[in-house]
Amino acid sequence: MNRSKYLLKNIFFSIFSVFLIISFSTFPSMGQDVNLDGSTPHSSFIENGVDPTLIGNWEVLQTQIEKDGNVIIFPFHGSTLSILNSGSFKFDYSNETNSARATDIVVGQQISPNRQSPVATCNVKASGDIIGDITAVWQDNSSMNYPELHVIVNKAASTKPEVRCADSMDIVRGNMVTPSLGMGKPINLGSANPYISYQYMIDRDIYEAETPNDFKDLEIWSTLDSPVRIRYFLRKIN
Secondary structure, eight states, X not given: OHXXXXXXXXXXXXXXHHHHHHHTSOOOOOOOOSOOOEEOTTSOEEBTTBOGGGOEEEEEEEEEEEETTEEEEOSOBOOEEEEOTTSXXXXXXXXXXXXXXXXXXXXXXXXXXXXXXXXXXXXXXXXXXXXXXXXXXXXXXXXXXXXXXXXXXXXXXXXXXXXXXXXXXXXXXXXXXXXOTTOSOOBTTTSSSOBEXXXXXXXXXXXXXXXXXOOOEEEXXXXXXXXXXXXXXXXXOO
């Protein structure tokens, strides 16, 4: 049984590593025939592809991959996702760590984490950042259950992330770094406009429509589950 779990873990990480490489290729500008304006389920209004509730800095509490009911949690956390009102984003790894993680993750509660990945045996020091464009999409016509995020990585502006043991030049398994938004299996691969698609929801229990940035918990997950689905739990910093 332990050997099966070990093999399953390595298969998942190997599969996802392939898509990290695919996703880091250069994508052209995105053009879409979709409705970029609309009132979301959490009562914010998307305008020109920007949802004001997402603007700000978010700490990544936990990232996990899911396949056929199995969940594997990435060992590192603490990277920062920054979303600007221009539609640009930055995924900063400088605070990535393998220290004790938050235990009060309740966003959406669609998947309850049930399996912990092995944590690196050293204190980690991460570096690098992923920069790109993010477009919020919502069609209030029963065709969508959740708003979507269409993400494109700007390879030229990004720095490939690395995780090292602190005070060491040794890289700790490069594919163990928390994958940023935009690293996954693209939609429309091979076309002029490939992108990575995600859905997202906020913690509605503490959300007030009159103050659309006055909530703290966010959940983002990839729309595709082939070969795996990736899910992020985030908390608002500012």
